[in-house]
Amino acid sequence: MSQSIDKPPYFNGAHYSHCKNRMMIFLQSIDYMLWDIIEDGPTIPMKRVGETQVPKEMHEWSNQERKQVQLNAKAMHILLCTLGSEEFANVSSCDNAKEIWDKLEVIHEGTNEVKETKIGLLNLNYENFKMDPNEDIKAMFNRFSTIVNELKGFGEAIPEDKLVQKLIYSLPESWNFKKTAIIEAKNLKEHKLDELIGSLLTHELMSKLLIREKEKKIKRARHRC
Known part of the structure; x- marks a missing residue:
């Protein structure tokens, strides 16, 4: 609501x-x-x-x-x-x-000491952030946003160009072709975070459609045999 x-x-x-x-x-x-x-x-x-x-x-x-x-x-x-x-x-x-x-x-x-500990843990989670193997873009971005927003709440705002770079290099090897295309197409500092997510979501959707089409072709070929 x-x-x-x-x-x-x-x-x-x-x-x-x-x-x-x-x-x-x-x-x-x-x-x-x-x-x-x-x-x-x-x-x-x-x-x-x-x-x-x-x-x-x-x-x-x-x-x-x-x-x-x-x-x-x-x-x-x-x-x-x-x-x-x-x-x-x-x-x-x-x-x-x-x-x-x-x-x-x-x-x-918490107190300043507790806050510093929490900030340290959040920064560690940010530095080690990677897309999980079975995770889709939406779930990955939600998890990423939670870390970033909590850091911002503690006064640790991260510049947008740094967030864009972090997300791109957090993608797994299966995304290497798309990662390379994004990096070569535009200076990463000129990328907006919402543009990047939109591009990744579109690529993910197209990839799923292609996989479904291949599966349908395989099924049709089996039925002919």
Whole structure:
């Protein structure tokens, strides 16, 4: 079922990396300043009393300060509306949007030490990635995308030209003819990932059709004998 582009992605505790990336893009699409609030924390209106900086009372806020505080409330509202009951309970005591975001990260990604371990394992899976012998292109690409998206969720985005090269050289020997044709036809740095997948899917489909035609010819020949 498709989801309205006006509604934030729902998160019930599953597939955190996927939901995290979608939420980041959703917030940026509404107002990039909302994402700044989550990254940097809210702006608290302050005033000087003697040698000390103290928070202002609400009636002392300027219009600009009120707008900044409102951004945090808006970001909190969006984040909380995305959460299932258990996830909401985990962050309901947070005072600002950054606290909510950071707490969800710790719960689902772990501490910095745990995150570094996960990133290391994901990078290892990426480096060792190969298409399995009995795997089709769609299944291979889904598996590849999962690794890439999880790395992106940890802030390890891989340039598209690197992804294209990795996928091409991950194909087995049975794809050597197609691999060579792709490499010779176009500079790999000019290839788009979706174009590559489209080309591989088309080749796979044509290969299956040819195999079926050969099988039909063999069966017809046997019947004549």
